[in-house]
Amino acid sequence: MSLLKADQITMQFGGLTAVNNFNLELNKNEIVALIGPNGAGKTTAFNMITGVYNPTKGKIYFEGKDITGLRPDQITSLGIARTFQNIRLFKELSVLENVLIANHLNVKSNVFEAIFKLPRYMKEEKSMISKSIELLDKVGLGDLKYEKSSSLPYGKQRRLEIARALATNPKILLLDEPAAGMNPKETEDLTSFIKEIKEQFDLTIFMIEHHMQVVMGISNVIYVLDYGITIAQGSPYDIQNNQKVIEAYLGVSENDA
Amino acid sequence: MTLDVFLQHITNGISLGSLYALIAIGYTMVYGILRLINFAHGDIFMMATYFAFYGVVIFSLPWYFVFVFAIILTGILGIIVEKTAYKTLRDAPKISILISAIGASYLLENLAVVIFGGRPKAFPTPDLFNKVVQVGNISVQRLTFIIPVVTVALLFMLLYLINKTKSGMAMRAVSKDHETARLMGVDVDKTISFTFFIGSMLAAVGGIMWALKFPQIQPLMGVIPGLKCFIAAVIGGIGNVTGAVVGGFILGIGEIMLVALLPSLTGYRDAFAFILLIVILIFKPTGIMGEKISEKV
Amino acid sequence: MKKRNLILTIISIIVLAIFIFYADSNFDAYQVRILNLCAIYTILGLSMNLINGFTGLFSLGHAGFMAVGAYTTALLTMSLAAKEQNFFMQPLVAPLNSIVWPFLPSLLAGGLMAAFVAYLIGAPALRLKGDYLAIATLGFGEIIRVIFTNTQNITNGALGLKGIPSSTNLWWSFGIAIVTIIVLLSLINSSYGRAFKAIREDEIAAESMGINLFKHKSISFMIGAFFAGVGGGLLGSLLGTIDPLMFRFLLTFNILLIIVLGGMSSVTGTIISAFVITIAQEVLRFLDEPMNFGFAVVQITGLRMVIFSALLMVVVLFYRNGLMGSREFSWDKLIKLFKRNPLVKGGTK
Numbered sequence: 001m002s003l004l005k006a007d008q009i010t011m012q013f014g015g016l017t018a019v020n021n022f023n024l025e026l027n028k029n030e031i032v033a034l035i036g037p038n039g040a041g042k043t044t045a046f047n048m049i050t051g052v053y054n055p056t057k058g059k060i061y062f063e064g065k066d067i068t069g070l071r072p073d074q075i076t077s078l079g080i081a082r083t084f085q086n087i088r089l090f091k092e093l094s095v096l097e098n099v100l101i102a103n104h105l106n107v108k109s110n111v112f113e114a115i116f117k118l119p120r121y122m123k124e125e126k127s128m129i130s131k132s133i134e135l136l137d138k139v140g141l142g143d144l145k146y147e148k149s150s151s152l153p154y155g156k157q158r159r160l161e162i163a164r165a166l167a168t169n170p171k172i173l174l175l176d177e178p179a180a181g182m183n184p185k186e187t188e189d190l191t192s193f194i195k196e197i198k199e200q201f202d203l204t205i206f207m208i209e210h211h212m213q214v215v216m217g218i219s220n221v222i223y224v225l226d227y228g229i230t231i232a233q234g235s236p237y238d239i240q241n242n243q244k245v246i247e248a249y250l251g252v253s254e255n256d257a
Numbered sequence: 258m259t260l261d262v263f264l265q266h267i268t269n270g271i272s273l274g275s276l277y278a279l280i281a282i283g284y285t286m287v288y289g290i291l292r293l294i295n296f297a298h299g300d301i302f303m304m305a306t307y308f309a310f311y312g313v314v315i316f317s318l319p320w321y322f323v324f325v326f327a328i329i330l331t332g333i334l335g336i337i338v339e340k341t342a343y344k345t346l347r348d349a350p351k352i353s354i355l356i357s358a359i360g361a362s363y364l365l366e367n368l369a370v371v372i373f374g375g376r377p378k379a380f381p382t383p384d385l386f387n388k389v390v391q392v393g394n395i396s397v398q399r400l401t402f403i404i405p406v407v408t409v410a411l412l413f414m415l416l417y418l419i420n421k422t423k424s425g426m427a428m429r430a431v432s433k434d435h436e437t438a439r440l441m442g443v444d445v446d447k448t449i450s451f452t453f454f455i456g457s458m459l460a461a462v463g464g465i466m467w468a469l470k471f472p473q474i475q476p477l478m479g480v481i482p483g484l485k486c487f488i489a490a491v492i493g494g495i496g497n498v499t500g501a502v503v504g505g506f507i508l509g510i511g512e513i514m515l516v517a518l519l520p521s522l523t524g525y526r527d528a529f530a531f532i533l534l535i536v537i538l539i540f541k542p543t544g545i546m547g548e549k550i551s552e553k554v
Numbered sequence: 555m556k557k558r559n560l561i562l563t564i565i566s567i568i569v570l571a572i573f574i575f576y577a578d579s580n581f582d583a584y585q586v587r588i589l590n591l592c593a594i595y596t597i598l599g600l601s602m603n604l605i606n607g608f609t610g611l612f613s614l615g616h617a618g619f620m621a622v623g624a625y626t627t628a629l630l631t632m633s634l635a636a637k638e639q640n641f642f643m644q645p646l647v648a649p650l651n652s653i654v655w656p657f658l659p660s661l662l663a664g665g666l667m668a669a670f671v672a673y674l675i676g677a678p679a680l681r682l683k684g685d686y687l688a689i690a691t692l693g694f695g696e697i698i699r700v701i702f703t704n705t706q707n708i709t710n711g712a713l714g715l716k717g718i719p720s721s722t723n724l725w726w727s728f729g730i731a732i733v734t735i736i737v738l739l740s741l742i743n744s745s746y747g748r749a750f751k752a753i754r755e756d757e758i759a760a761e762s763m764g765i766n767l768f769k770h771k772s773i774s775f776m777i778g779a780f781f782a783g784v785g786g787g788l789l790g791s792l793l794g795t796i797d798p799l800m801f802r803f804l805l806t807f808n809i810l811l812i813i814v815l816g817g818m819s820s821v822t823g824t825i826i827s828a829f830v831i832t833i834a835q836e837v838l839r840f841l842d843e844p845m846n847f848g849f850a851v852v853q854i855t856g857l858r859m860v861i862f863s864a865l866l867m868v869v870v871l872f873y874r875n876g877l878m879g880s881r882e883f884s885w886d887k888l889i890k891l892f893k894r895n896p897l898v899k900g901g902t903k
């Protein structure tokens with residue numbers, strides 16, 4: 001059984017069909033990429049899977065369970081975490097707080113236990129902090145944990161956003177253009193970082209990415225979207241040699257990039 | 258209730274609704290262009306009545322001259338409010354802008370208390386408006402007819418302005434997206450000022466007719482009508498001028514009918530608008546004629 | 555380090571207690587009343603700041619919650635004789651007409667009632683955002699007031715309640731203010747508090763990190779309302795009379811002014827600002843014609859209010875972060891400040 005399955009999901013905004021009958025299957029420990037020109041509907045597909053948008057049509061199954069129409073926080077607690085195309089950190093808060101917040105969904109104590117610092121809460125808080133610090137050390141942000149998150153350089157902000165998503169204990173991690181705005185060196189680091197966390201956290205990864213270097217290097221399967229329609233899917237090799245894709249996307253993007 | 262009584266109530270409802278509509282238009286226009294509740298709008302409405310009052314009573318000028326003058330003066334006041342309270346905050350967090358709006362509203366009210374005095378003043382009504390007309394079995398003040406006619410006429414003029422003129426096109430462009438409008442060569446600041454000018458002048462017309470109908474003016478008179486008219490704008494679909502008018506009528510007629518049909522609830526008349534607002538926000542947050550906008554993520 | 559700070563905090567509370575002890579017997583009634591108001595406005599400011607500043611919900615219904623708290627407390631504490639005198643138009647409903655509770659349980663009941671009302675209001679209103687939330691909460695605040703004006707046999711309608719026992723004294727008001735500060739600081743620095751701030755910073759990101767928006771907004775809203783209710787109860791008991799007009803939007807405006815001036819996400823700022831504004835309102839009273847209303851029942855009376863509304867605008871326009879922004883007082887910072895002795899070259903860095 002696939003870990004995540006999208007069945008004919010469609011998203012319409014007024015007259016615009018941003019995503020049309022999109023089908024997707026993610027199997028455990030795969031890295032799957034979603035590519036396509038700007039405005040193709042990639043982010044919209046993410047938003048439907050993570051519950052930010054409610055699909056106009058179609059169903060989404062996670063571990064065989066229908067999750068269509070659940071709220072984003074419910075979907076995250078089930079084990080699907082994400083990052084955003086335009087970084088959405090909690091800007092005024094510290095790096096550590098950003099990660100701690102992602103731990104909150106596992107807090108069992110109620111608000112009174114938290115206010116009056118009762119033992120169960122204190123235990124949870126302590127373990128939450130040590131776990132978060134450990135995670136930040138792992139992703140190489142340990143030294144910056146008390147910095148304001150918006151003061152981090154761009155690349156580190158991206159990394160923090162991934163760390164924050166990891167803190168929710170996901171089974172699937174969705175990355176929306178993680179290498180956007182990075183230079184080749186940073187892109188290379190990111191690629192190995194993604195491979196690393198996949199192994200370390202036993203993840204399945206679904207990512208949107210424009211850098212072909214990243215996509216072709218690490219994905220098992222690639223989906224290509226154009227004007228909301230899936231025009232191709234297959235292995236990196238298949239996609240590279242697909243005429244439709246070359247016309248719709250690769251040709252254009254090589255000139256762009 | 259006999260048919261005559263019913264018609265009498267409906268006439269009153271339409272008349273009150275027209276007044277709400279005129280004020281609601283100003284809210285909707287400003288919201289459309291700045292995504293901001295102009296809390297000071299109700300107070301601009303109040304200021305208009307004082308301008309007219311002083312023109313007639315103190316300077317004893319002819320009323321038609323005074324009314325035109327007061328309307329223009331109110332339009333300018335609208336521009337001043339925009340320039341001082343909102344312009345510098347254009348990129349500020351929403352909460353700051355809202356607080357500034359509330360501050361501007363309070364400032365106007367308190368200035369009015371200081372300048373005009375806190376005691377209510379009797380607004381002079383020219384005889385022309387006061388005559389009672391007999392239609393069948395119902396007798397109506399002439400003003401009750403004049404108000405809806407003026408409102409509808411102004412609505413059509415405004416729709417023409419928005420849809421058929423260059424300034425109107427600029428307004429529509431700015432309401433879609435400030436940056437894009439700027440790139441297309443629209444002077445955004447001027448367009449926003451123009452919007453405040455028009456919206457405030459309409460509020461002035463509403464205010465003066467309000468004062469003719471309920472001839473007592475005081476510095477806080479704009480607060481409750483202001484809130485209600487914002488609600489009318491939300492009911493109609495905020496950002497939509499025709500919607501604001503529809504919302505105004507619904508609210509005006511609804512209020513009068515509530516009191517007429519359920520006299521025991523008279524005390525709750527002022528709560529009616531808020532209850533309607535909450536019901537609308539829950540079931541159709543975009544109002545009757547508003548477009549759905551979902552935040553892009 | 556932590557122990558030192560705790561000791562310093564305890565010492566300050568003791569110093570405050572000594573001050574109250576002194577003030578209680580040496581200050582005149584007017585000064586005591588202002589101090590009481592300062593403490594009550596601290597409670598009210600903090601409760602509104604939890605909702606607006608820390609959770610980022612633009613709520614304007616605070617006066618409504620205060621009204622609920624004030625009326626509940628008053629109706630529970632008033633003597634049966636006073637109740638009979640007040641309710642001459644229509645008798646007070648049972649069981650209120652036969653019970654008299656002590657002050658503390660009544661205050662708590664006032665807070666709980668306010669929290670319950672917040673729960674009812676929040677169910678629809680907290681699904682709205684930004685301006686819509688603002689206008690809906692403002693509407694609910696007005697509805698509460700209109701209901702109180704019309705429920706003659708519970709609230710005595712427009713006549714209001716007179717002869718509320720004056721139980722509020724410096725011990726109560728400062729005691730409860732300190733409890734409020736401690737509880738709210740503990741909340742804000744807990745996992746729940748972080749969730750509130752996440753919601754303030756970015757709702758969509760917060761929700762995507764697993765935070766149930768509605769649940770957490772409701773918690774913040776209800777706790778804020780609870781303290782607003784308690785503050786309202788203290789205020790009613792201090793003034794001795796309440797009526798629905800007292801709880802107009804102007805009251806919410808005053809509290810908004812406090813939190814904006816103090817800094818929208820600073821507990822320290824709110825406390826300082828509550829004292830500054832309350833005292834300034836009194837000191838500047840000479841600007842108006844003499845009016846012997848209490849602070850909260852102040853009618854809109856001219857120049858003084860012009861100054862306060864202009865002040866609000868100046869703060870938002872030019873000093874958007876207020877006094878403290880999101881900074882807080884801490885012993886560590888204070889000690890550092892002293893250690894950097896200007897007489898010693900270089901000081902301790």
Ligand SMILES: Nc1ncnc2c1ncn2[C@@H]1O[C@H](COP(=O)(O)OP(=O)(O)O)[C@@H](O)[C@H]1O
Pocket residue numbers: 013016018036037038039040041042043044045551552553554
């Ligand atoms: N909330 C929304 N409302 C209206 N249109 C939207 C919304 N979100 C996305 N769209 C539109 O859907 C299309 C696809 O957008 P998106 O999914 O962001 O593309 P991509 O991520 O592939 O670049 C675009 O035309 C975009 O303008």
Ligand SMILES: [Mg+2]
Pocket residue numbers: 042043044085
């Ligand atoms: Mg995208």
